[in-house]
Amino acid sequence: MPSPADARAGGAPAAPVLAVVGDLVEDIVVWTSEPVRHGTDTAARVFRTRGGSAANVAALAAGEAGAPTRFLGCVGPDAAGDALVAALERAGVDARVQRRGTTGAVVVLIDPAGERTMFPDRGASAELAAVDPAWLDGVAWLHVPLYGFERDPARTAVLGLVAEARRRGLGLSVDASSTGLIAGLGADRVLALLRELGPQVLFANETEAAALGLADGGAPAAEAAATFVVKHGPEPTAVFERGELVLRVDVDPVEVVRDLTGAGDAFAAGFLAATLAGRGAREAVLAGHAVAARVIGVAGAGVGASVNPS
Numbered sequence: 001m002p003s004p005a006d007a008r009a010g011g012a013p014a015a016p017v018l019a020v021v022g023d024l025v026e027d028i029v030v031w032t033s034e035p036v037r038h039g040t041d042t043a044a045r046v047f048r049t050r051g052g053s054a055a056n057v058a059a060l061a062a063g064e065a066g067a068p069t070r071f072l073g074c075v076g077p078d079a080a081g082d083a084l085v086a087a088l089e090r091a092g093v094d095a096r097v098q099r100r101g102t103t104g105a106v107v108v109l110i111d112p113a114g115e116r117t118m119f120p121d122r123g124a125s126a127e128l129a130a131v132d133p134a135w136l137d138g139v140a141w142l143h144v145p146l147y148g149f150e151r152d153p154a155r156t157a158v159l160g161l162v163a164e165a166r167r168r169g170l171g172l173s174v175d176a177s178s179t180g181l182i183a184g185l186g187a188d189r190v191l192a193l194l195r196e197l198g199p200q201v202l203f204a205n206e207t208e209a210a211a212l213g214l215a216d217g218g219a220p221a222a223e224a225a226a227t228f229v230v231k232h233g234p235e236p237t238a239v240f241e242r243g244e245l246v247l248r249v250d251v252d253p254v255e256v257v258r259d260l261t262g263a264g265d266a267f268a269a270g271f272l273a274a275t276l277a278g279r280g281a282r283e284a285v286l287a288g289h290a291v292a293a294r295v296i297g298v299a300g301a302g303v304g305a306s307v308n309p310s
Helices: 053-063 079-090 154-167 179-185 187-197 206-211 218-224 263-276 281-295
Strands: 017-021 025-032 044-051 069-075 094-099 103-110 116-123 139-145 171-175 201-205 227-232 235-241 244-249
Touching (some): 017 263, 025 079, 025 116, 044 053, 044 079, 053 069, 053 079, 053 139, 053 263, 069 079, 079 094, 139 263, 154 171, 171 187, 179 206, 187 218, 201 206, 201 263, 206 227, 227 263, 227 281, 235 281, 263 281
Parallel strands (some): 017 069, 017 139, 171 201, 201 227
Antiparallel strands (some): 025 044, 103 116, 235 244
């Protein structure tokens, strides 16, 4: 893992910068207040927010966890792209984007219990081309949601960025992101990719861990990442080191759970910010829980996610 801080010449240590590469899209969040009535109207509230797993992590790490953060991605040369970049910058993120195609959008259907069903159109996010290596200057850690490896050209661009991060000795984390994505790519292919990348940290929820055959740790988990963090909703979060279970951390009860959109991204943001600040695994997990708790009671990926200034 990289040092938590590099000294500025003649000054105080520089805070380590977290870079996140991947999707920046508009989330159209639909809160249903009754079971969906197929073929007719269903009572609902609709919100438009900044979304995309990578953008969520960047915004929450900067805005909620206070970590210097940089986002790397692609949006369209359109009004939606302008608004999303501006929303990231209001959250304190150093946003560096390519512009091509049409900005993506995701319809997120939230049932009354807070569970989400997503209909993604990644748009320009999937059109990310080769990234300028200078965009990693000053960075200590690179975080990559699995969505970035879904298809080319973004897949090749992200692999090139990871290779550059490795050459520079940066830390690397990967989020398993989605059981649907794992099924689409194939679990064996995802595991082979993880072995190739060799991340310091892999994040997954319990269903993603099961889809990859890693839920119980052991040799497969050890090959996938040095540290494997498995979230179990309100149940304790498990941390595996080299495939061995080393920690279970209880989750404090949350009074209101209305929208689970971005909860995993929020956890990653808090965990990585704490890790880069030099805190241990238990403190990092608790920091992840704290940021996630602030997200799941509001629409979309948390406070400040609106694409319009307020």
